[in-house]
Amino acid sequence: MGRTIYYTATSLDGFLATEDHSLDWLLSRTAGSGGPLDYETFIADVGALCMGANTYRWMYRELHDDGGAATQPWPYTQPCVVFTHRELPTWPGADVQFTADPVEAVHARLAARVGDGVIWVVGGGDLAGQFLDHGLLDEVVVNIAPVTLGSGRPLLPRRVDLRCRETVPSGEFVAARYEVVR
Ligand SMILES: NC(=O)c1ccc[n+]([C@@H]2O[C@H](COP(=O)([O-])OP(=O)(O)OC[C@H]3O[C@@H](n4cnc5c(N)ncnc54)[C@H](OP(=O)(O)O)[C@@H]3O)[C@@H](O)[C@H]2O)c1
Structure with a gap:
């Protein structure tokens, strides 16, 4: 059975991008490599x-x-x-x-x-929310950047209950894996 995962980076206050779709706050920061929630590890399973x-x-x-x-x-x-x-x-x-x-x-x-592979919901937040609305999202993995934006494109504009399964420091980021509670 495959899994559907919303894997993304976010500001600490829950934005994917600024209102005008800039990611300068993200691309100027360095993530670690090789951890269990690392992008290279993740993408290898994506179908x-x-x-x-x-x-x-x-x-x-x-x-x-x-x-x-x-x-x-x-x-x-x-x-x-x-x-x-x-x-x-x-x-x-x-x-x-x-x-x-x-x-x-x-x-x-x-x-x-994809069979046993992963469907990666890249974003934005409302699209991930649409998968959630239909009970089709299994996990949310966030790479949290050490910055707040105050406003912008939202990470996940829904009420959703999650269970934290894993947290990993990753360079300047903290990566966290959550299971969607159904
Ligand atoms: N921080 C990160 O790692 C990360 C990850 C992902 C994205 N981002 C950034 O975050 C921003 C996300 O933008 P966004 O919030 O506007 O979200 P988005 O999902 O990228 O774009 C929203 C648009 O997608 C279309 N759409 C969504 N659901 C649809 C559906 N069910 N059927 C048909 N079309 C649908 C609609 O466009 P139409 O007008 O065509 O209908 C909607 O206006 C971007 O700047 C992106 O680069 C950052």
């Missing part, structure tokens, strides 16, 4: 990922120059589903599908594809 439109747009902007030419390859080998109602720029050679299908239907398709 598919999904993200919202603004997260995809952020990645697209980061990995293209002002003229629209790719400066780096798409970073994932696994299939990726992007939830959107818009027409977004495509990425030649990348296994990326755009959808406005209900999250339950997309989850069922991905679960059949």
